[in-house]
Amino acid sequence: xxxxxxxxxxxxxxxxxxxxxxxxxxxxxxxxxxxxxxxxxxxxxxxxxxxxxxxxxxxxxxxxxxxxxxxxxxxxxxxxxxxxxxxxxxxxxxxxxxxxxxxxxxxxxxxxxxxxxxxxxxxxxxxxxxxxxxxxxxxxxxxxxxxxxxxxxxxxxxxxxxxxxxxxxxxxxxxxxxxxxxxxxxxxxxxxxxxxxxxxxxxx
Numbered sequence: 001x002x003x004x005x006x007x008x009x010x011x012x013x014x015x016x017x018x019x020x021x022x023x024x025x026x027x028x029x030x031x032x033x034x035x036x037x038x039x040x041x042x043x044x045x046x047x048x049x050x051x052x053x054x055x056x057x058x059x060x061x062x063x064x065x066x067x068x069x070x071x072x073x074x075x076x077x078x079x080x081x082x083x084x085x086x087x088x089x090x091x092x093x094x095x096x097x098x099x100x101x102x103x104x105x106x107x108x109x110x111x112x113x114x115x116x117x118x119x120x121x122x123x124x125x126x127x128x129x130x131x132x133x134x135x136x137x138x139x140x141x142x143x144x145x146x147x148x149x150x151x152x153x154x155x156x157x158x159x160x161x162x163x164x165x166x167x168x169x170x171x172x173x174x175x176x177x178x179x180x181x182x183x184x185x186x187x188x189x190x191x192x193x194x195x196x197x198x199x200x201x202x203x204x
Contacts, residue, residue, distance in 0.1 A: 171204075
């Protein structure tokens with residue numbers, strides 16, 4: 001299987017972490033410059049959105065990071081990251097959808113405004129967008145912090161795809177000035193994620 005990826009993409013990193021955890025071998029195709037037509041053209045042929053990650057398994061092409069994580073888990077016998085029991089699986093799905101709909105977009109605003117734009121020279125930071133990102137981050141960080149108050153991992157059965165989906169969005173906490181350090185339960189969980197071997201192995 002082949003994975004089109006970029007180590008600085010949180011979406012791509014979550015897939016790589018899951019693959020390493022499951023022991024799934026992947027041939028990595030690094031897309032270094034998303035603006036370079038020579039690199040972008042092959043990617044667009046696989047994913048009309050022009051984004052990473054993209055998984056190619058024979059004649060099957062799959063994009064969207066959470067779908068790829070589910071696919072890798074489903075084809076791995078004996079895995080525990082994506083439980084088979086109905087309610088346990090839907091609990092994981094709940095947090096995958098929450099990540100895509102709420103968590104990642106909120107943190108993404110701050111990552112773009114405070115980190116990517118200044119670093120890449122894409123113009124001045126927009127104070128209104130920063131304020132919006134901070135408000136959304138505080139709102140959803142409290143949800144996650146409350147949820148983690150009495151558990152080690154996001155879902156009850158142990159480490160799951162939910163943890164791998166949520167954690168990479170926090171990788172640039174300091175650079176993006178994400179207001180999340182005051183949430184003790186969230187930070188304790190994120191510390192456990194950073195101790196995983198696959199976290200270290202996927203560090204950009």
